[in-house]
Amino acid sequence: xxxxxxxxxxxxxxxxxxxxxxxxxxxxxxxxxxxxxxxxxxxxxxxxxxxxxxxxxxxxxxxxxxxxxxxxxxxxxxxxxxxxxxxxxxxxxxxxxxxxxxxxxxxxxxxxxxxxxxxxxxxxxxxxxxxxxxxxxxxxxxxxxxxxxxxxxxxxxxxxxxxxxxxxxxxxxxxxxxxxxxxxxxxxxxxxxxxxxxxxxxxxxxxxxxxxxxxxxxxxxxxxxxxxxxxxxxxxxxxxxxxxxxxxxxxxxxxxxxxxxxxxxxxxxxxxxxxxxxxxxxxxxxxxxxxxxxxxxxxxxxxxxxxxxxxxxxxxxxxxxxxxxxxxxxxxxxxxxxxxxxxxxxxxxxxxxxxxxxxxxxxxxxxxxxxxxxxxxxxxxxxxxxxxxxxxxxxxxxxxxxxxxxxxxxxxxxxxxxxxxxxxxxxxxxxxxxxxxxxxxxxxxxxxxxxxxxxxx
Amino acid sequence: xxxxxxxxxxxxxxxxxxxxxxxxxxxxxxxxxxxxxxxxxxxxxxxxxxxxxxxxxxxxxxxxxxxxxxxxxxxxxxxxxxxxxxxxxxxxxxxxxxxxxxxxxxxxxxxxxxxxxxxxxxxxxxxxxxxxxxxxxxxxxxxxxxxxxxxxxxxxxxxxxxxxxxxxxxxxxxxxx
Amino acid sequence: xxxxxxxxxxxxxxxxxxxxxxxxxxxxxxxxxxxxxxxxxxxxxxxxxxxxxxxxxxxxxxxxxxxxxxxxxxxxxxxxxxxxxxxxxxxxxxxxxxxxxxxxxxxxxxxxxxxxxxxxxxxxxxxxxxxxxxxxxxxxxxxxxxxxxxxxxxxxxxxxxxxxxxxxxxxxxxxxxxxxxxxxxxxxxxxxxxxxxxxxxxxxxxxxxxxxxxxxxxxxxxxxxxxxxxxx
Numbered sequence: 072x073x074x075x076x077x078x079x080x081x082x083x084x085x086x087x088x089x090x091x092x093x094x095x096x097x098x099x100x101x102x103x104x105x106x107x108x109x110x111x112x113x114x115x116x117x118x119x120x121x122x123x124x125x126x127x128x129x130x131x132x133x134x135x136x137x138x139x140x141x142x143x144x145x146x147x148x149x150x151x152x153x154x155x156x157x158x159x160x161x162x163x164x165x166x167x168x169x170x171x172x173x174x175x176x177x178x179x180x181x182x183x184x185x186x187x188x189x190x191x192x193x194x195x196x197x198x199x200x201x202x203x204x205x206x207x208x209x210x211x212x213x214x215x216x217x218x219x220x221x222x223x224x225x226x227x228x229x230x231x232x233x234x235x236x237x238x239x240x241x242x243x244x245x246x247x248x249x250x251x252x253x254x255x256x257x258x259x260x261x262x263x264x265x266x267x268x269x270x271x272x273x274x275x276x277x278x279x280x281x282x283x284x285x286x287x288x289x290x291x292x293x294x295x296x297x298x299x300x301x302x303x304x305x306x307x308x309x310x311x312x313x314x315x316x317x318x319x320x321x322x323x324x325x326x327x328x329x330x331x332x333x334x335x336x337x338x339x340x341x342x343x344x345x346x347x348x349x350x351x352x353x354x355x356x357x358x359x360x361x362x363x364x365x366x367x368x369x370x371x372x373x374x375x376x377x378x379x380x381x382x383x384x385x386x387x388x389x390x391x392x393x394x395x396x397x398x399x400x401x402x403x404x405x406x407x408x409x410x411x412x413x414x415x416x417x418x419x420x421x422x423x424x425x426x427x428x429x430x431x432x433x434x435x436x437x438x439x440x441x442x443x444x445x446x447x448x449x450x451x452x453x454x455x456x457x458x459x460x461x462x463x464x465x466x467x468x469x470x471x472x473x474x475x476x477x478x479x480x481x482x483x484x485x486x487x488x489x490x491x492x493x494x495x496x497x498x499x500x501x502x503x504x505x506x507x508x509x510x511x512x513x514x515x516x517x518x519x520x521x522x523x524x525x526x527x528x
Numbered sequence: 529x530x531x532x533x534x535x536x537x538x539x540x541x542x543x544x545x546x547x548x549x550x551x552x553x554x555x556x557x558x559x560x561x562x563x564x565x566x567x568x569x570x571x572x573x574x575x576x577x578x579x580x581x582x583x584x585x586x587x588x589x590x591x592x593x594x595x596x597x598x599x600x601x602x603x604x605x606x607x608x609x610x611x612x613x614x615x616x617x618x619x620x621x622x623x624x625x626x627x628x629x630x631x632x633x634x635x636x637x638x639x640x641x642x643x644x645x646x647x648x649x650x651x652x653x654x655x656x657x658x659x660x661x662x663x664x665x666x667x668x669x670x671x672x673x674x675x676x677x678x679x680x681x682x683x684x685x686x687x688x689x690x691x692x693x694x695x696x697x698x699x700x701x702x703x704x705x
Numbered sequence: 706x707x708x709x710x711x712x713x714x715x716x717x718x719x720x721x722x723x724x725x726x727x728x729x730x731x732x733x734x735x736x737x738x739x740x741x742x743x744x745x746x747x748x749x750x751x752x753x754x755x756x757x758x759x760x761x762x763x764x765x766x767x768x769x770x771x772x773x774x775x776x777x778x779x780x781x782x783x784x785x786x787x788x789x790x791x792x793x794x795x796x797x798x799x800x801x802x803x804x805x806x807x808x809x810x811x812x813x814x815x816x817x818x819x820x821x822x823x824x825x826x827x828x829x830x831x832x833x834x835x836x837x838x839x840x841x842x843x844x845x846x847x848x849x850x851x852x853x854x855x856x857x858x859x860x861x862x863x864x865x866x867x868x869x870x871x872x873x874x875x876x877x878x879x880x881x882x883x884x885x886x887x888x889x890x891x892x893x894x895x896x897x898x899x900x901x902x903x904x905x906x907x908x909x910x911x912x913x914x915x916x917x918x919x920x921x922x923x924x925x926x927x928x929x930x931x932x933x934x935x936x937x
Contacts, residue, residue, distance in 0.1 A: 336826040338817055345808040349849075437804045440765045441866075442793030443821060525756070525765075525800065525877075644932060654917035662893055662918070675889075678914055685913045 075181055079188035082168065093157055094193045096422060097235070100154040101197030103415070105231045107150065109205045111143050112223030138401070142408045145367070149415040152360035154235070156419040156426070187236035194235030202228045316362035317355045319466060324351035324459040331458070339447045343454035354459045357423045360416045361460065361505055365467035366474075368409050369497040373475010375402050376491035413501065417508040424456065424512040432519035439520035448520065449513050456509040460502060468498030531563070532571050533610045536580060536603050543584040543598035546572060559657070559673045572597055580606055625684065629691065633702045643692045647685060654681050715774075716741045716905055717873055719762050722771035724754075731757035732768065733928035739873065742903040744896065746919035748910060754928040755909045756877055762907060763796055763875045764788040776872075793821055797866030797874040797904075799895075801881040804862050805850040811837060811861040812846040818869045836864040840894050856887030863895055867904065874899065877909045885914075892918045 114136055169182050177185070202224070209220070328348030335341050347354060382398055428435070435448060475491045538549050538556075546568045554562050575581035580603035584596040599607070625646060632639040660666070661674040691698070715738035724732040731754040739745050739762075747755050760766040762773055764780045773780040775791070783791070798804060805814045815833035820826060837846055840860040842853075850858045859879060866874050876895065880888035896918050899906045910916050924931040 332813075334826075336820065338820045341813060341817070341820070341826075342806060342809065345806075345810075345813065349808040434807065437798075437800055438806065439789075440760075440763070440792070440800075441798045441804055442789055442791075442796065442818070444789050444793075447821065525760070651913065651917065651922055654913060655919070658914075658917040662896055664897065678917065682913050 075184045076188055078172075079185045082185070082189065096157040097154065097190060097193040098197035098200070100150060100157050101194035101231050101235055102201040103150045103197075104147065104154070105198040105201035105227055106205060107143050107146050108227040108231065109201065109209075109224050111140055112227050113209060113220045114140050114143075115223065139404070142405055146408055146412055146415075148363055149360045149412040149419070153415050153419040153422075154238075156357070156422045183240040187240040190239040191232050191236035194232035198228050198231040314359075316366075316463065316467065317352075317359040320358045320362065320459055320463045321351045321355035323462050324348075324354045327458055327462070338443070339450035339454060342447070342451040343458060346451075346455055347459060351459075353427070354455070357420055357456075358460055358463055360419060361501065362463050362467040364409065364412050364416050365464055365498050365501045366471045368413065368501065369468050369471020369494050370474035371405060371409055371471075372494035372497050373472060373491040374478045375406070376493055377475065377479045378402065413504065417504055420456070420505055421508040421511045424452065424509045425515050427455075428452070428512055428515050428519050433525065435516065435519045436521060436525050440525060445517065445520060449516055452512065452516060453506060453509055457506055460505055464498045464502050464505075468495070471497065530610065531567060532575055532580075533607060535568065535571055536575065536599060536607045537611075539581060539597060539599040540604065540607065543596045545587075545594040545596050547594070549597075556669070557673065558670045559660070559677060575603065579603075625688065626691075629695075629698070630702060633699050639699075640692060640695055643688050643695075647688050647692075650681050650685050650688070654678055654685075657681075715739060716743075716776060717762060717780075717907075718772075718774045719758065719768075720772050720774075722758065722761050722768045722773070724757050724761055724766065724768045726757070730928055732761065732771075734771070735925060735929050736771075737762070737923050737930060739905050739907055741872075742900075742905055743921065744899060744906040744908060744919040746908045746910060746916035746922045747925060748913070748916050748922055749925035749931070751911065753925040755911075755925055757928075758925065759875050759877050759907060759909050763798060763873075764792060793818065794869065795872045797869065797871040799859070799862050799866045799874065799876040799879045801878045802855075802858070805858060805865065807850055810847050810849055811842060811853065811858075814850070814861060815865045815868050818865060822869055833864070833868060836868045837861060839898065840864045841890070854887070855883050856890060859883060859887070859891045860894055863891065863898070867898055867902070870902065871904060873905045873907065875907050875909075878911070879908070880910070880912070880915055888912075888915065 165186075169186060172182050172185065173179070205224070209224075324347045328344045328346075328351060331340055331344035332348055335344060378398070379402075438448060439445060472491075472494055475494045479489070479491060534553065534557075535549055538544065538552055544552075546565065549572075550563045550565060550568050554560075572581065576583065576597070580600060581597050582600055584598045586593050586595050625643075628642060628646075629639045631637075632642055657674040657678050661671045717739040718737070720736045721734045722732045722736070723730070723734055733754075735754065735758055737745070737747070737758065747758060749755050757766070761768045761771075761781075764773070764775075764783070767781050771781075775795075780788070780791075792798070805811075806817070809817065812830055812833050815836055816824075816826070816829035819829035819832055824832070834846060837843070837860075840863055842857055842860050842864065845853055845857055845861075850861065853861065859882075863879070866876075874895070879895070880891050883891060892915060895906065898904070906919070908915070908919055916922050
């Protein structure tokens with residue numbers, strides 16, 4: 072183990088700037104995950120009424136607290152997506168390096184340990200930073216915290232780096248297997264692996280079980296079951312939507328790529344379409360979290376419109392049990408959470424686009440040298456994001472609208488809310504924001520097509 | 529290079545006279561040094577003396593009288609033996625260019641300038657040979673014999689490049705001796 | 706303004722070119738001329754500035770000092786947009802590898818410059834097919850570069866470089882990754898097509914057998930043109 076640790080340190084110290092980007096971004100992702108995890112860890116052991124100075128009373132009662140926990144758990148989805156993208160930064164380079172280690176005689180297990188040791192410390196740094204911030208905040212808000220909360224916080228702080236290391240070892244299992252692994256050519260991924268298929272299946276079963284449970288009895292009547300099923304169900308359903316979105320995006324990317332590549336007369340569209348056809352899952356992986364945020368965001372907007380209309384009507388009828396801000400604060404907090412999720416997702420998209428450019432910089436430089444205008448290369452880059460995203464966002468937006476419309480139909484006791492059309496703005500905004508995020512990589516394209524890149528063989 | 533075995537090989541195809549053998553030799557081995565008449569006749573006479581070939585007869589055909597030769601059984605055996613025998617890989621290093629470089633150092637000349645000129649001459653010859661083999665429709669024998677020469681010239685060139693880069697050390701060594 | 710036919714005036718000339726990469730000076734006053742239809746080999750050891758010379762002459766980089774003249778106009782003073790246009794219309798490039806887009810089929814790779822020049826897709830594909838056939842890439846039009854052998858991919862790259870009918874083809878170690886037989890086939894294809902169409906070729910190589918395909922040789926040593934023969 073000492074040898075592995077020394078090698079990992081040597082490799083990290085000798086690595087180029089891109090490696091440091093990965094370390095930094097991974098640390099940020101780990102910090103986010105730890106922060107969210109620790110807030111959940113503190114909230115879960117609370118089992119009765121409290122009076123909190125934050126959250127406008129939403130954290131005071133077990134019921135609303137469960138809602139907050141659910142929302143926070145949902146935030147894990149984009150964070151995981153972001154960490155996944157970060158792992159891809161410099162992946163080609165790293166794969167070559169590890170394959171070279173195998174050629175030099177390292178055993179598969181050694182290579183896996185080195186890889187784990189390389190990403191573990193990054194996660195540890197992020198988790199430590201988050202813990203250092205969250206402990207004082209906790210002490211300020213809660214003077215004598217439950218001992219269980221401390222235990223949970225520690226568990227989260229340790230678990231995040233351990234999980235990070237384990238995941239990177241798992242991700243590299245194929246490289247580690249063969250010394251010549253990926254030296255020859257970067258093989259496009261064939262599609263989601265078996266683990267992903269099994270996970271999708273399990274999620275689907277879980278969703279069905281919960282749906283059945285909802286009809287056979289009210290699971291939320293029992294606090295324990297209620298907690299176990301409520302947030303977990305929402306979490307599982309969203310993961311299921313995300314998994315389906317990956318399938319949908321992958322499938323549509325391939326179809327769209329083939330159809331456009333066969334017909335288009337525009338060089339930029341041709342390049343983008345052939346790249347989609349070559350590796351449809353690349354787009355799918357990047358876009359899954361985007362789609363998830365679109366569904367949740369559109370649905371939320373619909374629900375919010377309806378709720379506000381109802382609240383207004385109830386307020387007028389003097390039927391509100393509590394201050395109206397109690398409800399609107401909840402809505403605003405949810406909106407904030409969704410915006411945070413969107414921001415994380417967009418960063419992941421930008422990181423992914425930049426990484427795709429960095430990997431191909433020699434090819435791009437050769438194209439520019441051959442006289443392919445930068446405009447064509449830039450448009451191809453944007454189209455690669457825009458083309459597969461359009462149908463997927465359309466579907467996601469429709470799903471979200473359906474949620475909003477369904478909610479509007481059920482909430483007819485005090486007023487008859489119309490279809491929440493403002494929710495339609497969400498998919499449009501997400502689509503535009505994604506294009507902008509992809510466009511942030513354009514300055515990098517400008518740098519990538521420098522002839523100096525032609526020198527790298 | 530054994531002229532007698534090459535002539536013996538050409539005779540295997542059937543009886544032939546000296547002029548015909550020379551013509552077929554030059555055709556079959558393009559880019560090789562052309563055979564001289566005198567050499568062909570002397571070699572044929574030696575083959576007859578050693579019992580490897582014999583005179584088939586003469587034909588006049590209205591012109592000057594020409595002797596037809598053909599291979600004997602002994603000739604065929606000798607040819608098989610020779611064709612299967614390995615060519616000794618560079619038994620002596622006879623390198624005129626190296627000799628000239630060393631002599632030039634001893635005589636206080638400019639070996640670098642000599643190597644530059646020699647290199648230019650080698651390149652010129654390589655361009656000629658490349659032009660010969662890239663003529664559209666060039667036959668394979670031409671391409672292969674040009675390739676053989678090109679590879680040897682290329683080897684010379686590489687040697688000259690490394691030698692040129694190490695002339696200072698060589699000069700010190702030669703002068704010290 | 707065209708010099709076509711007058712072989713005494715160079716088509717492309719670089720004079721006293723200087724170019725530094727950071728602190729290392731790749732070129733220190735190199736001058737070279739390429740005449741119409743001429744095949745010129747630029748040879749020299751690794752790091753002698755061969756590739757940088759090609760980049761300067763092809764308008765891919767601007768020299769720090771010196772002048773590049775193409776067809777009577779100063780290349781080093783043209784704006785980037787014009788240079789890009791010129792590289793597309795008048796120049797073709799072939800590198801050791803990387804000039805084919807890995808995701809496009811051989812046919813689409815060759816059709817791409819024609820499409821960029823304004824041809825419709827269908828027409829571009831027909832013309833690209835003819836070029837591939839001319840370079841002996843038959844029955845492999847639908848393959849991607851990664852699925853072809855190195856020699857076939859390089860021939861497809863040559864087809865792409867020559868498809869737009871350029872006046873100059875810049876080839877940087879075009880056979881660097883090939884065995885000698887594939888190398889011979891690629892070079893023969895290049896030389897034949899260039900001679901037929903009167904295209905000038907600037908050929909960069911460290912291999913004397915490849916340089917022998919050229920009409921003339923220029924040797925670079927430490928960023929300048931060495932006197933004829935071996936640089937000391």
